[in-house]
Amino acid sequence: MFQERTLDIFVLLILVIVPASAVVTDEPFTITLATRAVIFALAGVGLNLALGQGGLVSFGHAAFFGVGGYAMGILASHAQNYTPIMETPFLIEGTNSMPVIWLVAIVSSGLVALLVGALSLRTSGVYFIMVTLAFGQMFYYFTISWPAYGGEDGLSIYVRNQFPGLNTLDPIQFFGICFALLCIxxxxxxxxxxxxxxxxxxxxxxxxxxxxxxxxNVYRLRLVAFVISGAITGLAGALFADLNRFVSPTMFSWQISGEIMIFIILGGVARLFGPVVGAALFILLEHVLGGLSDYWFIYLGVILLAVVLFAKGGIIGKLAKREAGHGQ
Amino acid sequence: MGNSILNVRDIRKSFGALAASDGISLDLHVGEIHALIGPNGAGKSTLIKQIAGGLKPDSGTVEFLGRNVTGMTTAARARMGLGRTFQISALAMDYTVLENAVLGAVGQSGAVFRFFKPAMKDAALLARARAALTRVGLEAQENTITAELSHGQRRQLEVAVALTLAPKAFLMDEPMAGMGAEGSKRLTGFLQELKQEAPILLVEHDMDAVFACADRISVLVYGKIIATGTVEEIRTNPDVRVAYLGEEGAA
Incomplete structure (x- = not known):
């Protein structure tokens, strides 16, 4: 058994060492995998605030992930086509600056979370799960039928967005950006x-x-938590879009909501590093098992069942001592 | 009434054909323990919920500290100083004793929307929480996980959490339930002391405890208060004997 903090630091170290050694051995694909893990972890940290701390089982966090992704896609596509987003009543231009895109992603997904939360938090239990799922699906079908930004085909961005002083197309530098954001x-x-x-x-x-x-005022308390939660997942969505240089309606699909939830359950609900461990394990399994079979979700399902049945508190809960209370 | 903290005026609440509150009026005076008794299904819980804020009456008003609070939420009434304890302990079971008390202090101080400074390092919150724990004699257990407390200690913690609100009135739902004779007696003594600070509206099943500590008693039967008076008045009231004390036609 470890102290939870020791385990957390260990997890961060692995997350750094794997891509760093991939630089040495020149395996950019491994760096990309690590970046994916970090971005998914960030999305999970967002959901964990609502689900783990708040007990708000949102099955619609793909909505915020997607809004973050489309914030990036829309801003960057206008920048690459040199067309303004709108001219009246005032001019808004696209941008390929990451910090600006992140800010827009955070604010817009936060606003969407405010709307979704304000309505769905009036319900609880299974109804809450269903209402959040319904909102996610609404966004999914909306983007499919919205032709301006690629509709069903999605939207490609040819050059990765810029961060002052860094070459974002270098995989390890982009990993560094994502990793730093996750740590913050x-x-x-x-x-x-x-x-x-x-x-x-x-x-x-x-x-x-x-x-x-x-x-x-529990309603207001939960609404604020839901907005912060959605905004974090939205930021992850913007990074995910930048990683792939592509956004499509699948970012809004309920499978994404489910996967983010799986990260948390695997790693440990309400544990700070639960989604980090869960996302890393998910990516690892996807890579290893996905190489063996297209139907690797079957194995994932078995592992998930085992965790739920035999490791209450997820992997972190299994490995770390129970932290006494709220930690003084 | 000048010395009244809480006034319930002609409250009515029906669930379908059942009148759970059928024109109830009740008041809580400064410095008293006012016990509410009644057989199962008399509508005690329904009445308490309407006073505390979880349930809105069909008609009638609830006044607290001279303000009409009928339309106010539970949280708003709590912030005004309505301290509540529950029959089945309503505590954060995974939290330590101290954390539960700090939670009360957080609600009271309106510190809920502070996002950065750790709650368990906030001197003002801790002082308020520890003072309440000391009052009920739980200061030695402050680091115990609440789920590990004995039944009696959970009752004490309920009172401590209510105390962090610096309440103007207490609403206690069967605080003696499952306490045993010794614990019940100690709690009775404590309530006698507490009522000087804020009057207590007490819902209790334990008749001995009620007769031992209440200043006034109201008897609720089928959604109506059939009698309000001192212990002696209630003990000798023929209607009460018939309806509640189960001595119909006997002796």
């Missing part, structure tokens, strides 16, 4: 979990009645 978000989410907000969010998850009767 993990740090912020860790602070958030320990803050009065986090204490209240998890407290309301454990006992809603108690939270209400100490004067906490």
């Amino acid at each position: 978000v993990l740090f912020l989410v860790d602070r958030l979990n320990k803050s009065p907000f986090g204490l209240a969010l998890n407290g309301a998850h454990q006992n809603e009645e108690r939270a209400l009767t100490v004067g906490i």
